[in-house]
Amino acid sequence: GENVEQHPSTLSVQEGDSAVIKCTYSDSASNYFPWYKQELGKGPQLIIDIRSNVGEKKDQRIAVTLNKTAKHFSLHITETQPEDSAVYFCSASGGSYIPTFGRGTSLIVHP
Amino acid sequence: DAGITQSPRHKVTETGTPVTLRCHQTENHRYMYWYRQDPGHGLRLIHYSYGVKDTDKGEVSDGYSVSRSKTEDFLLTLESATSSQTSVYFCAITPGTGSYNEQFFGPGTRLTVL
Numbered sequence: 001g002e003n004v005e006q007h008p009s010t011l012s013v014q015e016g017d018s019a020v021i022k023c024t025y026s027d028s029a030s031n032y033f034p035w036y037k038q039e040l041g042k043g044p045q046l047i048i049d050i051r052s053n054v055g056e057k058k059d060q061r062i063a064v065t066l067n068k069t070a071k072h073f074s075l076h077i078t079e080t081q082p083e084d085s086a087v088y089f090c091s092a093s094g095g096s097y098i099p100t101f102g103r104g105t106s107l108i109v110h111p
Numbered sequence: 112d113a114g115i116t117q118s119p120r121h122k123v124t125e126t127g128t129p130v131t132l133r134c135h136q137t138e139n140h141r142y143m144y145w146y147r148q149d150p151g152h153g154l155r156l157i158h159y160s161y162g163v164k165d166t167d168k169g170e171v172s173d174g175y176s177v178s179r180s181k182t183e184d185f186l187l188t189l190e191s192a193t194s195s196q197t198s199v200y201f202c203a204i205t206p207g208t209g210s211y212n213e214q215f216f217g218p219g220t221r222l223t224v225l
Contacts (some may be wrong), residue, residue, distance in 0.1 A: 009151075031211075032212070034213050034214075036214075036216075041219075043203075043216030043217055043219050044154070044216050046214070046215075049211070051211055091214075093212075097161070097207055098156070098159065098169075099214065101153050102153060103151065103153035104153045
C-alpha cells in the first residue's frame with residue numbers, strides 16, 4: 001500500500017518568514033495530493049491540492065509543488081502570519097478513495 | 112462548512128464499557144470514514160464505508176466495529192473500551208465520484224477511557 005512520509009514534524013518560524021513542509025510517497029499510481037490544515041480543537045480542512053498532471057499550484061500565500069519522478073511534493077507558505085500556526089497534513093491517493101496521510105507538521109509562527 | 116456532525120463531542124468512560132460514536136452527514140456523500148488521531152501518529156484509518164451496509168477495515172480496526180444502515184449515518188462502536196482507545200476520533204466524508212476527492216472532516220470526538 002501507499003506510504004507517506006512527512007517532514008519536519010515541528011517547524012518554528014518568525015512572522016514574515018517562509019515555511020516549507022515536504023512529503024514523499026511510495027505508490028507511483030497516486031495522482032491526487034491534497035494538503036490539510038488543522039487548527040486547535042477542529043477537524044482538518046483542505047487548503048490546497050495538486051493533481052499528478054500539474055507541477056505547481058499557487059493560491060495567494062500558499063503553493064504546492066509536485067515532482068512525480070522523485071515522488072515528492074511540498075507545501076510552501078510565504079509571509080507567514082500567526083494565524084498560519086496549525087498542524088498541516090499531506091495526503092496521497094490514487095483511484096481507491098482511500099487516502100494515506102503523513103504524520104503531520106506542527107507549524108508555529110512567532111509574532 | 113460541509114454538513115458533518117459528530118456526537119458526542121466529548122466522552123469519558125471506563126475500561127470494559129461499550130461506546131458508540133455517531134457521524135451524521137447532510138451531503139449525501141457515498142464514502143464515510145472513521146479516523147483516530149494520536150500524537151506522533153497523525154490520522155489513522157479505522158474503518159470506512161462505500162455505501163449503505165458496505166464497510167471495510169482500515170489499518171487500525173482491531174477492537175472497533177462500524178455500521179451504516181442509512182446514507183447519512185456512520186456509527187463507530189468500541190465493544191469493550193480499553194485505555195489504548197483513548198484518542199480523538201474524526202469522521203470524514205468524500206463524494207466518491209470522479210478521480211479526485213477531497214475529504215471533509217467533522218469536528219471530532221474526544222474519548223477518554225479510564
